[in-house]
Amino acid sequence: GQSLEQPSEVTAVEGAIVQINCTYQTSGFYGLSWYQQHDGGAPTFLSYNALDGLEETGRFSSFLSRSDSYGYLLLQELQMKDSASYFCAVRSRFYNQGGKLIFGQGTELSVKP
Amino acid sequence: NAGVTQTPKFRILKIGQSMTLQCTQDMNHNYMYWYRQDPGMGLKLIYYSVGAGITDKGEVPNGYNVSRSTTEDFPLRLELAAPSQTSVYFCASSSGTHTKDTQYFGPGTRLTVL
Numbered sequence: 001g002q003s004l005e006q007p008s009e010v011t012a013v014e015g016a017i018v019q020i021n022c023t024y025q026t027s028g029f030y031g032l033s034w035y036q037q038h039d040g041g042a043p044t045f046l047s048y049n050a051l052d053g054l055e056e057t058g059r060f061s062s063f064l065s066r067s068d069s070y071g072y073l074l075l076q077e078l079q080m081k082d083s084a085s086y087f088c089a090v091r092s093r094f095y096n097q098g099g100k101l102i103f104g105q106g107t108e109l110s111v112k113p
Numbered sequence: 114n115a116g117v118t119q120t121p122k123f124r125i126l127k128i129g130q131s132m133t134l135q136c137t138q139d140m141n142h143n144y145m146y147w148y149r150q151d152p153g154m155g156l157k158l159i160y161y162s163v164g165a166g167i168t169d170k171g172e173v174p175n176g177y178n179v180s181r182s183t184t185e186d187f188p189l190r191l192e193l194a195a196p197s198q199t200s201v202y203f204c205a206s207s208s209g210t211h212t213k214d215t216q217y218f219g220p221g222t223r224l225t226v227l
Contacts, residue, residue, distance in 0.1 A: 033216075042203060042218040043156070087155055100146065100171065101216060103155035 004104035006088055011110045012078055020073045020107045022088035030091040032064050032071045033101060038084045046086075047073065075109075083111045115139050117219035119204050125225045126194040134189040134222050136204030144207045145187040146171075146216065147179065149200040156203065162187055194226045 004024045012018040022032065031050040035043040049055050049064035049071060061074040075082055085108050089101040120135045138145065143164045148156040148171075158171030162181040176198060178190040187206075191198060201223050205216040 035216075042220050043216075044218070045215040048215070100158055100161050101156075102158070102172075103148075105155045106153075 004088055004090060004102065006086075006104045006107045008105065009108045009110070011112060013112050014078055014080060016078050017074065017076050018078060018109065020075075020086050020088075020109070022071045022073075022104055024069050024071075024088070024090050024104075026069075026090050026102070029066070032062070033089045033091060034060075034062050034073045035087045035089060035103075036084050037087065037106070043087065048091075078111050080111050080113070083109055085109070117204055117206055117217050119202075119219035119222050121222060122220065123223045125227060126191075127227060128194060128196065130194050131190070131192050132194070132224075134191070134202055134204075134224075136187045136189065136219060137185050138187075138204075138206040138217070139185065140206060140208075140217065141184060142206035142208050142217075143184065145181065146205045146207075147177070147187070147189045148203045148205065149173065149198075150203060150221075151200050159189065159202075191224075196226050198224065199226045200224060 006022045033048045034046040036046050037043045047055055047062035049062050052066055055062050059076045064071040085106040087103050087106045089103045117138045146161045147159040150156045157173045159177050160179040162168045165181050165184050168179050168181050181187050201221045203221050204219040207216045
């Protein structure tokens with residue numbers, strides 16, 4: 001089976017840096033994805049790590065360590081609009097499973113002025 | 114491109130009623146998915162499809178059925194609605210490539226069963 005753990009809530013101030021961690025247990029693993037979801041909205045893709053290391057996309061970076069079954073999302077220069085829920089998701093390695101994602105419970109990020 | 118569209122946006126059902134949630138994508142994606150999201154929780158996979166005519170169960174398939182007769186459409190059928198099916202339902206699609214595979218989500222259907 002697969003399970004993911006991430007903190008339920010994180011609070012930070014505007015302009016700061018925040019890190020959201022994700023640990024996973026999985027019997028088959030292809031990569032770790034991150035999605036953002038604003039209240040009442042649809043999830044939107046942020047980042048994907050198939051290999052160990054850091055992926056950077058603007059203010060957002062994501063890191064993966066397969067040996068530690070651990071990843072994180074790093075948000076820099078926080079803005080009020082970054083207040084949202086952030087989900088890590090493990091992608092099944094089995095092609096016949098359609099690349100399906102197993103999502104964590106989500107981390108609610110609150111950015112304060 | 115409209116991306117992934119879902120109808121209806123909101124629906125209230127009585128216990129025991131049935132309904133179909135519609136999902137259409139115009140990106141020619143082979144892979145489509147149905148998720149449910151309960152308040153304050155992550156997304157749980159209900160069913161998925163890797164192409165027209167092929168569907169398979171996800172984590173929480175009980176009480177639901179799907180079909181995939183075309184690449185574009187992936188309707189989700191609820192038979193005999195129960196209060197436990199009150200949730201927000203998201204449809205998603207992806208190209209299915211093994212590298213940077215992104216799932217694109219529809220706006221969701223908010224369903225209440227009373």
